[in-house]
Amino acid sequence: MSNWLYLHRRAIAQALGRLAGQPLGTLLSALVMGIALSLPAGGYLLLDNIASLARGVSGTPEISVFLDTGAGAADASAIEKRLKAEPQLASFRFVPRDEALGQLERTGLGDVLGGLSANPLPDAFVVSLRTEDPAVFEALSAQMKAWPRVAHVQLDSGWVKRLHALLGLGRSAVLMLAGLLGFALVIVTFNTIRLQILTQRTEIQVSRLLGATDPFIRRPFYWFGGLQGMLGGLVALGAVWLGVMALAAPVATLAESYGAVFALSGPRWPESTAIVLFAAFLGWVGAELSVRRHLATD
Amino acid sequence: MIVFEEVAKRYAGGYTALAGVSFEIRHGELVVLSGHSGAGKSTLLKLIPAIERPTAGTVRINGQDVSRLPKRAVPYLRRNLGLVLQESRLLFDRSVFDNVMLPLAITGHPPGDATKRVAAALDKVGLSGRGKEMPIGLSGGEQQRVAIARAIVNRPSILIADEPTAHLDPDSAAEIAALFKSFNRAGVTVLVSTHDASLFAESQPRRLTLAKGLLTETV
Numbered sequence: 001m002s003n004w005l006y007l008h009r010r011a012i013a014q015a016l017g018r019l020a021g022q023p024l025g026t027l028l029s030a031l032v033m034g035i036a037l038s039l040p041a042g043g044y045l046l047l048d049n050i051a052s053l054a055r056g057v058s059g060t061p062e063i064s065v066f067l068d069t070g071a072g073a074a075d076a077s078a079i080e081k082r083l084k085a086e087p088q089l090a091s092f093r094f095v096p097r098d099e100a101l102g103q104l105e106r107t108g109l110g111d112v113l114g115g116l117s118a119n120p121l122p123d124a125f126v127v128s129l130r131t132e133d134p135a136v137f138e139a140l141s142a143q144m145k146a147w148p149r150v151a152h153v154q155l156d157s158g159w160v161k162r163l164h165a166l167l168g169l170g171r172s173a174v175l176m177l178a179g180l181l182g183f184a185l186v187i188v189t190f191n192t193i194r195l196q197i198l199t200q201r202t203e204i205q206v207s208r209l210l211g212a213t214d215p216f217i218r219r220p221f222y223w224f225g226g227l228q229g230m231l232g233g234l235v236a237l238g239a240v241w242l243g244v245m246a247l248a249a250p251v252a253t254l255a256e257s258y259g260a261v262f263a264l265s266g267p268r269w270p271e272s273t274a275i276v277l278f279a280a281f282l283g284w285v286g287a288e289l290s291v292r293r294h295l296a297t298d
Numbered sequence: 299m300i301v302f303e304e305v306a307k308r309y310a311g312g313y314t315a316l317a318g319v320s321f322e323i324r325h326g327e328l329v330v331l332s333g334h335s336g337a338g339k340s341t342l343l344k345l346i347p348a349i350e351r352p353t354a355g356t357v358r359i360n361g362q363d364v365s366r367l368p369k370r371a372v373p374y375l376r377r378n379l380g381l382v383l384q385e386s387r388l389l390f391d392r393s394v395f396d397n398v399m400l401p402l403a404i405t406g407h408p409p410g411d412a413t414k415r416v417a418a419a420l421d422k423v424g425l426s427g428r429g430k431e432m433p434i435g436l437s438g439g440e441q442q443r444v445a446i447a448r449a450i451v452n453r454p455s456i457l458i459a460d461e462p463t464a465h466l467d468p469d470s471a472a473e474i475a476a477l478f479k480s481f482n483r484a485g486v487t488v489l490v491s492t493h494d495a496s497l498f499a500e501s502q503p504r505r506l507t508l509a510k511g512l513l514t515e516t517v
């Protein structure tokens with residue numbers, strides 16, 4: 001066990017030595033990787049911010065449930081009971097037909113209805129949900145349409161649906177970008193390790209002659225790839241933070257002009273850790289592929 | 299014990315470097331392998347640490363058949379041998395001390411004890427106190443001593459050297475030869491190839507002579 005630790009410590013020291021031994025190369029690789037990774041990381045952050053902005057501006061979207069005009073007070077209270085039993089419901093409000101007519105008259109449209117002998121408007125409930133998930137909206141409205149004496153259910157979630165679709169599209173784009181640029185990062189590491197193996201050729205041969213096992217020879221390259229990836233991840237994180245800081249003031253001004261209060265938020269701890277670990281993982285993969293390809297023939 | 303039984307080596311190009319080579323070396327022997335350039339000396343020596351594999355016959359080291367050793371067992375075989383071959387170059391990017399340390403680093407030897415062992419090995423080859431120097435600053439003979447120190451730092455019971463005195467001036471060559479003779483007197487089995495068997499003559503070693511891949515003389 002202590003032997004195993006010692007061998008890893010030695011491999012880490014060797015990898016760090018190689019990174020420090022060519023500072024310019026290390027810096028350039030970290031910058032290339034970091035800039036590549038900052039694009040999907042920044043994209044993800046942007047979507048996250050848009051989603052939270054949308055949540056803040058819209059309030060909660062509502063569903064209007066209209067009863068048929070023949071429905072009485074008993075029917076309305078039956079519906080009320082059903083609404084109370086609905087777990088996804090945040091709140092609801094009963095709008096009696098007289099109140100609806102009053103509202104209409106106040107807007108000046110009352111004259112249009114003046115010729116009618118009876119109030120043509122139905123009783124209605126205005127319902128708001130705990131979620132913005134369009135699927136829940138659809139399911140619930142379909143369900144409520146089937147309730148007795150419900151004439152019509154109107155969703156005002158159309159824009160929510162569109163926003164969700166757009167955010168979903170954005171997330172797919174960010175994922176694709178992450179995949180593509182992650183692949184590029186693997187290739188960069190693959191090539192760096194290939195050059196490393198070339199320059200360490202004598203050391204590798206001599207070590208083999210002195211009884212070095214394959215894992216002993218490979219270990220420093222894995223650490224090198226992982227650490228190099230990690231540096232790239234840190235650069236990406238730095239780039240994203242720079243972007244957030246540069247955009248924070250203009251975004252706040254823009255939000256203010258719409259009468260909204262909104263602060264751009266940077267990546268939090270779990271996201272930051274994930275970015276750095278993901279980058280380290282990609283570096284490790286590049287090292288693994290390179291070592292397989294270039295050390296097997298020896 | 300090093301045992302060769304009817305060993306043949308034919309290289310990929312079709313060239314037969316060794317044919318029907320049989321001999322036995324017992325513990326503690328000093329054996330000098332001679333022969334002209336191209337006779338097959340290096341090929342024979344490379345069969346022992348399984349750098350090359352024989353195309354026929356068997357090579358046994360301390361009872362272990364190394365000609366059919368699985369690839370992953372080869373490093374452990376080499377750790378028990380002291381090798382000074384043409385491939386045993388020094389690493390010029392690190393100090394003499396770190397060069398001699400390499401075999402111990404490979405086995406994950408505890409650093410404290412490793413330091414003592416390196417100092418002892420350098421002492422044995424007459425380079426005590428010069429661990430901090432870089433190999434590039436050393437003479438050819440001194441570089442060869444570093445390679446020898448690296449070969450013995452694991453305290454192997456068998457030492458194999460391929461023309462360790464080649465490219466050295468006569469004085470340095472005699473000093474290197476003397477080192478191998480002293481290791482042998484300390485009980486190490488030594489198998490050394492050379493152009494110039496007279497370097498070892500006064501120790502009256504056993505002699506193996508190769509000519510065109512055939513063992514022509516076994517004394």
Ligand SMILES: Nc1ncnc2c1ncn2[C@@H]1O[C@H](COP(=O)(O)OP(=O)(O)O)[C@@H](O)[C@H]1O
Nearest residue numbers: 309311313315334335336337338339340341342
């Ligand atoms: N890797 C190899 N591939 C093909 N032929 C080789 C190889 N190594 C050595 N030989 C040939 O085998 C013969 C013996 O070589 P070697 O064992 O190096 O002889 P020595 O060490 O006695 O000079 C030579 O003719 C050499 O050209």
Ligand SMILES: [Mg+2]
Nearest residue numbers: 339340341460
């Ligand atoms: Mg030779």
